[in-house]
Amino acid sequence: MSALGAKQPPRAEPPIVPQAAPGLRVARHREAIDAAIARAIASGQFILGAGGEAFEVEFARFLGAPFVIGVNSGTDALSLALLALGVEPGDEVILPALTAAGTAVAVRRIGAIARFVDVEPATRGIDPAAFASAISSRTAAVIVVHLHGTPALLPEILRIAAARGLAVVEDCAHAHGATIDGRIVGTLGDAAAFSFYPTKNLGALGDAGAVAVHTRDHAERIRRLRNYGQDDARICVYDGMNSRLDEIQAATLRVLLPHLAADNALRQTHARRYDEALAPLVALGRVNLPRPSPGAVYHQYAIEVVDRDRIRQALRTRGIATAIHYAPGLHRHPGLIGDAAPPNCTVTDRLADTLLSLPIQPELMENQSRIVAALIDALSSGPPCEPLR
Numbered sequence: 123m124s125a126l127g128a129k130q131p132p133r134a135e136p137p138i139v140p141q142a143a144p145g146l147r148v149a150r151h152r153e154a155i156d157a158a159i160a161r162a163i164a165s166g167q168f169i170l171g172a173g174g175e176a177f178e179v180e181f182a183r184f185l186g187a188p189f190v191i192g193v194n195s196g197t198d199a200l201s202l203a204l205l206a207l208g209v210e211p212g213d214e215v216i217l218p219a220l221t222a223a224g225t226a227v228a229v230r231r232i233g234a235i236a237r238f239v240d241v242e243p244a245t246r247g248i249d250p251a252a253f254a255s256a257i258s259s260r261t262a263a264v265i266v267v268h269l270h271g272t273p274a275l276l277p278e279i280l281r282i283a284a285a286r287g288l289a290v291v292e293d294c295a296h297a298h299g300a301t302i303d304g305r306i307v308g309t310l311g312d313a314a315a316f317s318f319y320p321t322k323n324l325g326a327l328g329d330a331g332a333v334a335v336h337t338r339d340h341a342e343r344i345r346r347l348r349n350y351g352q353d354d355a356r357i358c359v360y361d362g363m364n365s366r367l368d369e370i371q372a373a374t375l376r377v378l379l380p381h382l383a384a385d386n387a388l389r390q391t392h393a394r395r396y397d398e399a400l401a402p403l404v405a406l407g408r409v410n411l412p413r414p415s416p417g418a419v420y421h422q423y424a425i426e427v428v429d430r431d432r433i434r435q436a437l438r439t440r441g442i443a444t445a446i447h448y449a450p451g452l453h454r455h456p457g458l459i460g461d462a463a464p465p466n467c468t469v470t471d472r473l474a475d476t477l478l479s480l481p482i483q484p485e486l487m488e489n490q491s492r493i494v495a496a497l498i499d500a501l502s503s504g505p506p507c508e509p510l511r
């Protein structure tokens with residue numbers, strides 16, 4: 123065979139750095155997860171067994187919450203929290219427009235009305251003034267989302283809600299372990315919902331979630347609601363649903379929970395490195411960074427850039443994947459607002475157009491200098507990014 127006829131080997135491309143890779147976290151703990159799942163299988167009890175109960179106790183201890191109930195997803199956790207707090211069909215629930223679809227789906231699925239309001243630029247969480255002016259005689263509750271793991275302005279929201287007699291649910295799907303003035307989120311409102319979707323700071327091998335509440339009464343109600351609304355005698359005392367945490371997911375979560383705090387600390391370290399490395403670009407007005415927040419756990423590290431498509435493409439060419447969380451705002455999704463005109467949410471619109479989530483998962487951050495170099499390269503030209511005030 124002539125060497126001339128041989129195919130040239132493809133030019134070596136640098137491996138793509140994914141934006142999220144839950145498989146890498148599982149790989150890091152694979153042996154322990156395999157052993158835990160083997161024990162769950164050997165137990166012969168696959169739903170509502172000892173592993174699920176143990177996880178509820180351990181996660182409650184992590185949070186310092188009196189009661190935790192394992193459920194099937196973060197969306198279900200939000201619905202069950204609202205139901206336990208007495209939200210009824212036709213009631214209005216106020217929520218930020220800049221969040222994952224699950225936050226709104228959870229409201230609508232129990233027959234409540236989702237009222238979207240704007241976020242504020244410092245935390246990218248619900249704007250207390252927008253919340254206050256959206257309250258009506260039909261408002262029953264507000265959902266506070268700690269977006270990207272940055273605590274929202276919860277103390278302000280709690281003050282307004284208390285004065286108006288409204289329930290407060292924390293959506294902690296991004297914020298396992300985040301704190302406000304040293305107090306852990308998920309214990310500050312009337313109830314909190316957690317998602318263990320695989321990419322979250324604490325993630326399972328499938329769908330899973332949990333609700334944290336303060337009273338035995340609320341906990342008991344959620345335990346029944348998640349299991350067809352049945353009491354111990356298997357009488358349906360509530361109009362319930364099927365939303366139980368299975369033993370395979372509980373076994374996985376019990377392996378990963380003890381590593382959550384250290385992983386969050388790594389996310390914070392990597393966030394500070396991004397802050398420092400990108401500061402010159404901020405000075406040049408090319409990018410806005412998430413405002414540093416001491417209790418944030420950086421589920422995402424999302425920068426704001428004006429010509430996002432170009433930056434994404436430039437990074438992709440250099441082997442760096444990015445993601446957008448979230449666009450457009452939920453106040454513009456036809457399945458959530460129907461034929462109504464979208465409410466006015468200008469900060470959400472601006473963030474939805476400019477946010478870009480960089481890799482921040484600890485398992486990916488050996489690539490951080492490569493990511494930073496690619497960003498500096500891409501952002502050294504292009505239009506300026508005015509900070510939002």
Ligand SMILES: *Cc1c(COP(=O)(O)O)cnc(C)c1O
Binds near residue numbers: 196197198223319
């Ligand atoms: C992931 C997520 C949810 C929904 O959680 P699921 O487990 O996917 O149902 C709700 N709110 C926010 C902010 C989320 O990121």
